[in-house]
Amino acid sequence: MPAPAGATSVHGLTAFLVFSGLIRLGVCQPHQAAPAVYMIGDSLVDVGNNNYLPLSIAKANFPHNGVDYPAGKPTGRFSNGQNAADFLAKKMGLPTSPPFLSLTGGATPPITGVSFASGGAGILNGTGELLVKQSIPLAQQVDYFALVRDQLVQQLGPAAAQTHLSKSLFAIVIGSNDLFAYFTIGSIVSNQFNPQQYVDLMTSTFRNLLKTLYGMGARKVMVAGVGEIGCCPVQRKLNKTGECNVELNYWSAKYNDGLKIMLESLKSDSPGMNYAYFDTYGAMANLFQKPDTYGFMEIKEACCGLGNLNADVPCIPISRFCSNRKKYVFWDLYHPTEAVSSMFSDLLYSGSQEYTFPMNVKQLLDI
Template sequence: MACNVSGGVTTLFFSVLMLGLMSGWSEAQKDVPAMYIFGDSLVDVGNNNHLKLSLAKANFPHNGVDFPGKKPTGRFSNGKNPADFLAEKVGLVTSPPYLSLRKSNNSKAFLTGVSFASGGAGIFDGTDAVYRQSIPLTQQVDYYSVVYQGVVQQLGSAGAQQHLSKSVFAIVIGSNDLLGYFKSGSELPKKNTPQQYVDHMILTLKLLLKRMHNLGARKYVVAGIGMIGCCPAQRNQNKTGNGECNEEANHWSLKYNEGLKSMLQGLKLELKDISYSYFDAYTAFLNFIQKPATYGFKEVKSACCGLGDLKAQVPCVPIASYCSNRNDHLFWDLYHPTEAAARFLVDLIFEGSKEQVFPMNLKQLIAV
């Protein structure tokens, strides 16, 4: 009898616990009904798997070695990437790749969010010259306009506006544009000074954010560019030969971020019904590199997966080797953070201070 009572109490406890968890999940979904992701390989969850010509793919080992099921999914990571952690924070499943939904023509699938992010993509068209095929931001917004029509079809015009006004629109892009400018042999410096190029990036992004606003977007999470000059690929290409960062690339990452932050402040004055969180990714990576032990990192220069100096001469392909201690590496491959680093980044986005996420973090943005 005692065992039965104990079993009943245990069952009751877990029932209450599950109800509480389900209630919290439900409340989170009410707060954020959907998340729409725009960006590059940092947040691609598999769109490039559907691009036949693309060389920017991660649907092969050793990618995904720590992902549930231990299979590569198209994420440029050993496990989950920032898009996955963002979804977890707001109580949603990861937004599926748009190209995986397009053929089904199922508008209901659009209601909890969609990812348009694509490895190799940039703010400008043509940043994928090396990779042959990606979905530039202009095309991603085009695809979102199709999703918008599907949401209107499902909920009606007023219902769609209410739904989208509570949804989160995350934009993580720009690194490929700058990397392309500073790539050896690039023709871009002959056409524009770095300042002209950065200014044009910001103006182009502003126009696309306004277009998204016309299609119902009201809450934006916009990430600045990280310390791209310190990724293993850039360190490896540095002519000093000491594995030092490319300081020119870092300098213009900072200049872009300053312009981006200023542009968002101006956009808020112009479009009074928007709210946004600007994430200072540059300072986050600077802290990782300068104070690695604080975050549990031991290796911040070399990639975990690859071959050659800094494991950055050959990318993370099946013939490459990968480290066993993924959690103490900042970089998974030539360009992308490990799952451990991605988790830290999203923790900052969600509840970081005003110095890290301006003028409010994601948690505060959701409450607006």
């Protein structure tokens, strides 16, 4: 006998609950490349954590940031629109992972991932304080992930949580701020270490924290190397000819060399772990050498700012900003435009071994 109108059979209710649970776990969404993306890093992938840090001077939750974001809304992204975290999630068939600090009142973290990235953050604990007064350093981001993992275990059970994490992507974009902190005029850390000792300290600290993530279930890790950061507008403006800071670029490349060796070593010590390394430095160098090939015309000046190369003042409401943003490499004195973030996300997700090795992110997720 059919159930009365508006009633639900026990079997129907059970099937609905099971189906809902499968959707929540991503089982019924075959287009997803992974069940979740856990984003760790700095302002290049911050989607709003710094909005919740009262002391931080690294914020982007005001115009003209977000002018090309849906509804022209500033969100805390250091960009005219979306950043690499958004584009990567989209390629994976997932929503952008929300800022960890936005999950207030004991809210359950979404099963599709969480972002811990913070503007000004570094691999070393003191970096953010030196540069921006307050950020979430890498060690703290890992600690925050531990809290999310605990909730996953409660929600799914230990075995299912481990399976979920082993298939998820841990995307890490960090290191630039540590180098900026070292090569800033009057730097405290440059009195404590020579440059080689410093990049070695960055690498060893990073290795220990990656090992901690591995111990908590991370098996698929994407790590972006540091870019050609001596070529950002705030560095170029220090040179009368507008050229790049050669020393900063040299040590960025040296750090990347150590990072690649470290990742290979870590994989050999960590059964079941695989990684994709993105050569941000090489991708940037190629872009600077032939910008018109990729549709860009301005590689030195920031789109949004004031003064020399638009880099004397950050992108704030009184700044001017360019109308042809897709032609600019830099949005502000440090950060790329949405167009560059999109281009680099394409490379790291499905690019050739010229910039992603030993595999790209798509290949990593297929393992």
